[in-house]
């Protein structure tokens with residue numbers, strides 16, 4: 001069975017053509033149906049660039065990205081169906097939501113952008129159901145994003161992503177801006193949503209301790225290159241690459 005997402009030999013460079021900076025150098029990674037893959041590595045290792053290439057915000061120089069076996073056109077000129085199927089959740093929920101918009105209008109905008117996913121009747125009922133799915137009270141619908149806490153904002157970001165019925169979530173440092181106790185709640189929610197909505201997830205984080213809580217498989221990046229990849233239990237119990245060993249040691253130290 002082919003993976004839902006296949007990234008093959010991805011290469012992304014920035015800067016002048018004569019002297020480019022190679023941000024992602026030959027990275028290959030797959031995400032299967034209903035699977036969560038953690039992509040981990042220190043700041044600057046190229047994780048966000050991989051994520052942005054997957055959702056079409058960055059144009060790779062080489063390599064291909066396939067969704068459900070179909071190569072994705074690079075850049076943003078993708079059929080709406082493909083844009084809808086892959087949704088990205090960003091690090092800072094406060095800056096990824098317009099603080100002046102109400103939660104109801106944020107969800108309404110998502111439905112306008114992707115009418116195929118919009119409910120044909122009873123939008124209020126569908127809105128309340130979405131909020132319940134992410135653990136928010138109906139009363140939040142009338143509130144402006146700027147009035148909400150960081151954790152509530154990230155729940156709204158998730159509701160906005162779910163509103164268009166995606167199959168793959170690309171979560172880029174989605175809990176990094178949150179307090180540790182709120183992080184744990186959002187991680188539980190993400191895992192719960194993955195099961196209930198049959199989602200696949202590429203979960204990106206610099207923190208191996210966080211990835212450990214959610215990933216089935218872990219891929220480790222360093223300086224644009226994938227250095228290790230395998231089942232989470234194996235990567236965490238017997239890391240092969242010395243960089244993964246160092247990341248693991250740092251995560252254990254932080255938690256001790």
Ligand SMILES: Nc1ncnc2c1ncn2[C@@H]1O[C@H](COP(=O)(O)OP(=O)(O)OP(=O)(O)O)[C@@H](O)[C@H]1O
Nearest residue numbers: 014015023041042043044045046047048049050206
């Ligand atoms: N638009 C851009 N123009 C030039 N350089 C860029 C651009 N985007 C990313 N880079 C560079 O590419 C490298 C990889 O960045 P990227 O954001 O993908 O790393 P990351 O692992 O996600 O780190 P972080 O968690 O800090 O975002 C960095 O050196 C970064 O400065």
